[in-house]
Amino acid sequence: MLTDQEREEIEAELPHYPRKQALCIEALKVVQRHRGWVDDEALRDVGGFLEMTEHEVDSVATFYNLIYRRKVGRNVIHLCDSVSCWVMGCDRICEHLKNSLGIEIGETSDDGRFTLLPIPCLGDCDKAPSMMIGRELFSDLTPEKVDEILRSRK
Numbered sequence: 330m331l332t333d334q335e336r337e338e339i340e341a342e343l344p345h346y347p348r349k350q351a352l353c354i355e356a357l358k359v360v361q362r363h364r365g366w367v368d369d370e371a372l373r374d375v376g377g378f379l380e381m382t383e384h385e386v387d388s389v390a391t392f393y394n395l396i397y398r399r400k401v402g403r404n405v406i407h408l409c410d411s412v413s414c415w416v417m418g419c420d421r422i423c424e425h426l427k428n429s430l431g432i433e434i435g436e437t438s439d440d441g442r443f444t445l446l447p448i449p450c451l452g453d454c455d456k457a458p459s460m461m462i463g464r465e466l467f468s469d470l471t472p473e474k475v476d477e478i479l480r481s482r483k
């Protein structure tokens with residue numbers, strides 16, 4: 330069941346949308362903000378509130394790559410793997426991240442600090458390679474810069 334707080338935050342968005350179902354992504358973001366990720370129960374909760382089936386909500390959740398359908402670490406690294414970042418060496422950054430964290434793409438470090446995921450273009454192509462953690466964008470990445478960013482995260 331949605332908590333009162335979740336319900337309140339979702340309802341606050343209602344006036345901005347033509348119909349309840351159009352709120353789906355916002356509702357999923359609210360639930361994820363509170364629970365860390367969107368499990369099957371959360372899907373049902375959102376579906377119940379928006380009068381959508383679990384399958385319909387899941388279709389939205391799996392389409393939108395900032396909604397996590399599996400448990401993630403405290404910091405989710407979205408490393409851009411689109412063309413400008415690829416040309417500018419995102420493969421090297423990816424290898425560095427994987428080696429530093431001891432994980433592969435799609436995995437979470439043992440200490441639960443980091444999850445590493447790919448993402449299409451972040452709109453930061455002129456400063457490639459780029460990655461995002463939470464709402465923060467990191468540009469012109471080098472292995473040294475990545476080390477510094479990783480150290481700064483709890």
Ligand code: FES
Nearest residue numbers: 409414451453454
């Ligand atoms: S291609 Fe990576 S930010 Fe655009």
